[in-house]
Amino acid sequence: MLEAALSILIVVGAIFTLIGSLGLARMPDFYSRLHGPTKATTLGVGSLLIASMIYFSTQDDGISFHEILVTLFLFITAPVSAHLLSKAALHLRVKSLVAPPREVEEADAGECK
Amino acid sequence: MKHWLLPHPILTPTLAIIWVLLVNSLSPGAIILGLLLGWAIPLFTLRFWPDQVRLRKPLTLLRFILVVLYDILVANLAVAWLILRGPRHIEPAFVVVPLSLTTDIGISFLANTISLTPGTVSSWLSPDRRSLVVQGISVQDPDDLVKTIKRRYEAPLLEVFEPC
16 A cells, blocks of 8 residues: 555656656747746655655654755755746847847846946 | 844754754754754854844745645646647746845745746846746736736735835
8 A cells, every 4th residue: 555655656756757857858948948847847856755755754763854855955946046047048148939028138238338 | 133142043943953854863962953053053154144034924924835835736737738738839928027025035935936836937136126027838818927926926925024
């Protein structure tokens, strides 16, 4: 019973991670590519971590809390790196399907003077 | 008002909890060492944290975190579905969210939340910190997206982090 639940969690996690990577490859422009890895992976890694937590809490003596920390760090760092990538892309005027808002261009032009 | 012995009352228990999680044990030794580190680190890094973080309504923050976790779950499914359907069905758009938040921590919280939830990534903060540019992967109605972000995420953060 426990093994079945763990297997489901691990498979679900793996599937979401795969879909995240697939998004990176399939999407047409830089900004859309960002979404796959930043989102689909949170659930993917999340279910893998829950599986790990249950497994190590039942196998060894004592409860395993390490995974909460991994989740915490992931939730803090993933959006920051996505923001930085996106901001750098706006600054470099990476080709996008839709035009970025006027404000960005104006501020950038001011900075370069 | 800053207390010289305990400049960051919230950081201390947070660091202690992180230490206990790192050590992965609830022994008294680990807790005491965690509290000691939680007391010493803010003291030695005082210059790095000039402003004290104030949480005005911890319960609102808790509810906010639950809402965000739920949204992350939904966002994951939505984005996964979009990716599987293929790039022809996406409707990317940039929207500008005017900010009511003024504190650093409030804006960081909002930007991180936006990046973690439904098909949106916060891309750019204007130099005057009045607006945040958000890129969405499937935006049917830009005004509606701005309204949702302001109502669902910014309103509770305003209550928690903004000084009266």
